[in-house]
Amino acid sequence: MKQLQQNFTGKGQVKGFTFTQIKKNEHAYIYEVNTGNSIHYEVFKHKENTQFNCVSYPSNKAFGVWAWTCGNLQKANEFFEEILLKESIKN
Secondary structure (H helix, E strand, O other): OOOOOOOOEEOOHHOOOEEEEEEEOOOEEEEEEEEEOEEEEEEEEEEEEEOOOOOOOHHHEOOOOOOOEOOOOHHHHHHHHHHHHHHHOOO
């Protein structure tokens, strides 16, 4: 299964944004997003796309459902830990 890149430059609506993986585990990710004017963090659940045999980065529609945007790393870490807690309860 193809994993997410640690660093990449966005395309489409996020063209030119720089994405850097800050933290990951088997359930969640945190990416720092540099827009050129500001920095924010995206936290999301690990989702596997079996059709393309890869891990999926969330689209705009995923935010608020299984992905969240945070203005600071502390809040991003809180979402990350919340995902871990919920996933460990499931399993």
